[in-house]
Amino acid sequence: MSNEINAGSMADIAFLLLIFFLVTTQISEDKGLLVKLPPWSTEPPPDFKANSRNLYSVLVNAQNQLLVRGQAMDIEKLRENTKLFISNPRQESDKATNPADAIVSLKNDRGTKYSTYLRVYNELQAAYTELRNEMALKKYGKDFEFVTDSQKKEIRELIPLILSEAEPTAFGDEK
């Protein structure tokens, strides 16, 4: 006579539970682009005259084409071009005087595809991330995400992400 409890069915029970959880749950895909919207105000925006050399305007039309500072551009070139504009390594007179003064302005159409819009937004953010990384590497020998909080703050002040979004136009068809 043995007094042991028969644990043979334990595996079956555990399997049932496992399968139940597999069916009812989903692996959380909880990543995305973090964006801070400007507060809503009914007042017209202050009439602000940025030096036009500091303004980097990106327009996306309903055909998902890009117009950057008045010239058509491929989306593949956007990141490099934005970086050049912000950092202005050769101190050209048509690019930002200083990374802190650079303003990126994004305007889309109501008919622009969301995936194109997000890709453009992603490229613009990536340009800033890469510049911050480069500066962190140069100053502290580490990537931006690995430097201390105060060093991060310092770099953020030197290269602030200023991305303004204008009211979209409404030329294209909404689908």
Added chain:
Amino acid sequence: MSKFKESAASKGAPALNTASLPDIVFMLLFFFMVVTKLRDTELKVNVRTPEASQLTKLENKSLVNFIYVGRPTVKYMQVYGTKPRIQLGDKFANMEDIPLFLEKHKLQIPEKQQTQITSSLRIDGDVTMGIVGDIKTALRKANQLKINYSAKPLQKK
């Protein structure tokens, strides 16, 4: 030689010890319980989020509300058509429902943390920006300024 044969015949094949099987399965179970989240809402719209590289992880799940935008699934096409629609919670919704939805979610959160609430926008890549722009305006009017455009990590080709 004969001795070996004899003992093998008398004992038969030894039973496989399965005593540790429940432990293994439980370990799997706990793993899945930790990495997944309960599917609390049925998706009534098709959402295939675009790919992006500058991703931030959503930290505290209870501080996040989800807004889905996409075309209704086949099941709901007859009733709701094929134009992109908004889904809040488990229901189809209109622009006007967004403030109430945000307010209801806000009430469940302690006042101290209310500034950290993030809206996760799960938007189908094929949707045009018109509806997205309207949602952004509605969020700004409701003073819900922290948003997260849900996206998948870039697939290397």
